[in-house]
Amino acid sequence: MNKVAFYTLGCKVNQYETEAMMELFEKSGYHVVDHEDTADVYVINTCTVTNLGDRKSRQFIRRAKRKNPKSLIAVVGCYAQTAPKEVEAIEGVNVILGTNDRKKIVDYIEKVKEEEAINAVGDIMQIKEFEEMTIGEIKGKTRAYLKIQEGCNQYCSYCIIPYARGPIRSRKIEDIIKEVKRLSEHGFKEIILTGIHVASYGKDLEDRNLLEVIKAVHEVEGIKRIRLSSIEPTIMSEEFVKELSNLPKVCPHFHLSLQSGCNETLKRMNRKYTTEEYKIIVDRLRRSMPDVSITTDIMVGFPGETDEEFEKTLNFVRDINFSQIHVFKYSKRKGTKAAQFSDQVDSKTKNQRSEKLIELARKCSIKYHKKFVGTxxxxxxxxxxxxxxxxxxxxxxxxxxxxxxxxxxxxxxxxxxxxxxxxxxxxxxxxxxxx
Ligand code: SF4
Structure with missing residues (x-):
C-alpha cells in the first residue's frame, strides 16, 4: 500500500483542508502516516500569511524530499497559490496546486507518475464556486472545525489572503448540514464554524446569511455546542446578538479580530470599524451574555505605528479586558498596499511591543479566569x-x-x-x- 504524509502550516482552514485531502487519499487506497515517517507521497499544505509561513513552507518541502528522495512531493495552499514560480524553483517538487482544485490531488499524483512535474495553479480571482470538500472520518471526537466559507473581499492593507484565497464563496447550507449530521453521528459534540471571512457568509448567495447557518446547525441532534471562529466584529448588530443569545447551543465566546486599538492605525490598515464601535459591540455582547469571553488578534509594528499609537492599543486592551489575545508582528507581504508604506517599523521595536502586549494579555487572561473561581x-x-x-x-x-x-x-x-x-x-x- 502506498504511504502518504502531510505537513500542514497555518490556520484552522488549512487544517480542515488537510483532513479532507487525507480522506481523499485514504479512499484511493493510500495509508496516511506521520510526516516524520518515510512516505511515498508528501503533501505540504502551505501558508503565506507571514514571511515565516513562506520560509517554513520551503523548509518542509526540502525536508520531505531529504527523508525520501524517491517520494513525490505535492505543494498546495496559500504559498503555492501566491508564489507558484518560487515553489517550482525548489528541486524535487512534482505537483503544485493552489487553493482550488485540491479535490483532484490524488488524480494529479497519479498523473505525475507519467510526467515530470505539474503546475496546476490557476487564477483564483476567477473562481466563483465554493469547492466542496468533506470530512467524515476525522480523528478525535469532541470538537470539529467545519469550513463554511472561502475567500475574502476586504483587502486589509497588510493582508495577502484575498490574493491567496480569492473572492468570497459560501458553502451551501444543505452541504453544511449534511456534514454536521455526519460529524454528530461520529460522536462530535462541538462544531466550530470556520472560514476565511466567516462574517461574509451568504453575500454571494441569494437570501442566505450566517444566522441561518447557525440556526440550522442548532437543530442538529447530538450537537451540544456551536462556536464561531474568528469573526469580523461589525457583524454583531443589536439584532444578530439578540438572535444568538436565544440559541442556547451558541458558546458565549467570540473571537473578534481587533488588529489595533488605535483609530489612526485601523484606518491605515483599511479595517472597517473604529475602537468606539468595537467597544459598543463588546458591551452589547456582555449585556446579553454576562460571562462571555472576548478573544482577539492584535498586530504590532504596522507601518507608521508610533509609540503613541501603540500606547493607545495598550490602553484599549486594558479597557476591554480581553480573555485571550493572539499577538503577532506585522510582516511585509509583497503585493499588499502596506508593503509600499515608507515608514516601516524596525524589528527591535516590533519585538519590544510584542513582549509588552503579551505580558498585558497574560494579566488580562488571569483576571478573566479568576472571575470563575468558585463557580x-x-x-x-x-x-x-x-x-x-x-x-x-x-x-x-x-x-x-x-x-x-x-x-x-x-x-x-x-x-x-x-x-x-x-x-x-x-x-x-x-x-x-x-x-
Ligand atoms: S478580513 Fe482582512 S485580515 Fe481578514 S482575511 Fe480578509 S483581508 Fe485578511
Missing part, C-alpha cells in the same frame, strides 16, 4: 493531560481550558465542573456530574 461550568473534555498526569483537560463554553483529576475516563464527555483554583494560567476544577 460551576460545563466542560467538554478532550484528552488526558500530558503535563499533569491523572488530570483530564477540556474547554468550558466560554473558552476556559480546565484541568480536572479523575479516575474514570472523561474524554468526549460533557461534565459539570466546580472551578476551584487558578495558578498562573492553569485553571483546575473538580467533577460534579456527568451531563
Amino acid at each position: 460551576q461550568r460545563e466542560v467538554l473534555f478532550e484528552t488526558l493531560s500530558v503535563e499533569s498526569p491523572g488530570y483530564y483537560e477540556g474547554l468550558t463554553d466560554n473558552y476556559i481550558r480546565v484541568l480536572c483529576p479523575s479516575k474514570t475516563p472523561l474524554e468526549e464527555k460533557l461534565v459539570s465542573v466546580f472551578i476551584e483554583t487558578i495558578s498562573e494560567e492553569l485553571v483546575v476544577g473538580r467533577l460534579i456530574e456527568m451531563i
